[in-house]
Amino acid sequence: MELFFKYLQYEKRFSPHTITSYQTDLQQFKEYLQEVYDLEDIQAADHAIIRSWVVTLVQKELDSRTIHRKVASLRSFFRFLVQRGVLEVNPTVRIKAPKLAKKLPAFIPEDAFTQLLDHSEFSTDFKGQREKLILELLYGTGMRLAELTNLKLEDINLSSSTLKVLGKGNKERILPLNPSLVQALTVYLQERKATFPKNNSPFLFVTDKEAPLYPKYVYRVVKKYMSSVSTAIKNSPHVLRHSFATHLLNRGADLGAIKDLLGHASLAATQVYTHNSIEKLKAVFEKAHPKA
Template sequence: MELFFKYLQYEKRFSPHTIISYQTDLQQFQSYLKEAYELEDISVADHAIIRSWVVTLVQKEFDSRTIHRKIASLRSYFKFLMQQGKIESNPTVRIKAPKLAKKLPAFIPEDAFTQLLDQSEFSDDYKGQREKLILELLYGTGMRLAELTNLKLEDLNLSANTLKVLGKGNKERILPLNSSLVIALEKYIQKRQAAFPNNNSSFLFVTDKEAPLYPKYVYRVVKKHMSSVSTAIKNSPHVLRHSFATHLLNRGADLGAIKDLLGHASLAATQVYTHNSIEKLKAVFEKAHPKA
């Protein structure tokens, strides 16, 4: 199994977050094998055993998306075992996952982010400007959480109003910055240099102990400030990414351009945002059309 995780890290170039998900899923299945069948080795599991595990997950009321991910993790592992010549066939091939409920991406209203910045009190020191910049970058660029925490000072090109991010699969992309975001970055960097004059870290964001920023801190910042303007949705960094994409689409941005900004591998992943825009169009139609 350790060889599989190294394969995901070095050959597939999966993010640390994704690899942790794979580890969790396989360890959960391994625990199930021990408890239900007194088996130690995952490779001996057959179709019937895997199907019984899926049934157990459904009975425990796991979210359908979570079950899909766990099956995908298991399927990838068995595929890897076949490539290594450890097994002859993949027992997950005929496993059917529960149907996914159609879930539209959650987003905040267009004026809510401005309201968030107006209502929140950001101190003028390094910590306050760090919190403000985290929010502005997530909403202003649509970048992922992992992309934010991995930003380096060398990734910034403030004279060209752009920054470089390293996305999934180690794919680089260039993101444009609006003028207010450039000003926020310049102010933050000044505060960072004043707070840590001897810090040689290449990371844009560092903690109060001068270590690279960690995901839980970003979650806390987003939840703290977004709760003042939105209590109806889950306040997470990804909501700001969804909001970025939805608001661009609502204002007529090309779907292909949004795909490139988000770093999606295919247009299919971006098309989910069109559903939110269609719902907005329906509301306008029903309110304004005489025959609606």
Template sequence: MDLFFKYLQYEKRYSPHTLTSYHTDLGQFAQYLQKVYEITDAAEADHAIIRSWILSLVQRNLEPRSINRKIACLRTYYRFLLGQQRIKANPMLRIKAPKASKKLPGFVPEEPFNNFLDSFTFEDTFEGQRDRLILEFLYGTGMRLAELINIEHANIDLHAKTVRVLGKGNKERIVPINDSLYTCLEDYLAYKKAAVSDNNSEKLLVTTKARPLYPKFVYRVVKKYISLVTTSEHNSPHVLRHSFATHLLNNGADLNAIKDLLGHASLAATQVYTHNSIEKLKSIFEKAHPKA
């Protein structure tokens, strides 16, 4: 398994989040094999044993999406074992994943959220300006949480008004910086220079002790401010990414352009946002079509 995770990290360049999830999934599978079948090597498990583990997950009422992620982990693992000639046949070929209901991505309402960003008075401190920048960055660029906390000063080009984002699989993309975000950046950098003792930190977003921000920190910030705008349970950093895409689409942006801005590998991943925009399309239809 150690060799497998080195393969994922250095050759496949999986994200730290995926690596952590796969560590958990494989660990749970290994515990199941040992406890139920007294098997200490996953290479010895056949499709019937693997299916019994999946069934046990279903019986525990685990979400289909979580089960499918665990199945995806095992598919990757057994393909690796086959490539390493540790097994003669891939037992995952006979495993079918349960169907998961497609949940439409949640998003914040466009007008109230924009009014909030324009009118809310953030604290006139380093912390207050950092909170503001977090919201503006997530909503203004549509980047992922992991991409946000890994932004370095070298990735920002204030002259060209762009930010270089390192996405999944170490794929780089260039995202434009809007005027509002540009102003936030300038304000934040001034406060950071005055408030943070170690200004040699490469990371753009840091704590007052110059340590890089971590996911839970950003979650708390986003949840705090989104709750002032909406009572919806959708208040994670990823919701601002969904909002970015949905609002762009509602205002006539090209789907391919949104795909490139989000860093999606295929258009299929971006098309989910067209479902969120159907109400907008209905509204336009009712106003414009003579038979509506």
């Protein structure tokens, strides 16, 4: 298993978050083998055993997406064993996970984020400017949480109003910065330098103890401010990414351009946002068309 995780890290270049998910899934399957079948070796699992595990997950009423991810983790591991010659047959080939329920990406209304920034009281000190910049960057660029926390000072180019992001698979992309973001970045960098004049951290965001910012802090900031304008949806950093894409599409942005801004590998991943746009078009049609 350790060799598999190194393969994911160095050859597949998966993110630390993704590798942690794989580790959790495989460890849970290993514990299931020990408790139910008294098996110590995960390689001894056959199709029937793996299928019984999936049934157990369904009976526990886990979310279908979670089950799909766990099955995918197992498939990848056994595929790895076959590739390395450890096994001759992959026992997960005919394993089927439950059907996924189609969920549209959650997003906040266009005026809600503006209201959030205009009516929220951000303190003028380093902490307040850090919180404001986190919100502005997530919504203003559509970047992922991991991309935000991994931003380096050298990635920011205020003169050209752009920043460089290292996305999934170590793929770099350049994102444009709107004037509001340039201003927020300028103020934050001034406060950062004044608060920590001797700090040599390469990271854009640092904690009060001058350490790199961690994901849970970002979650707390987003929840703290978004709960004041939206209680109907899960307040997470990814909702701001969904809102970024949905609002661009609603205002006529090209789907291919949105794909590049989000760092999606294929257009299929971006097309999910067209469903939200279609719902808006239907509402306009029903309200305005004489035959609606």
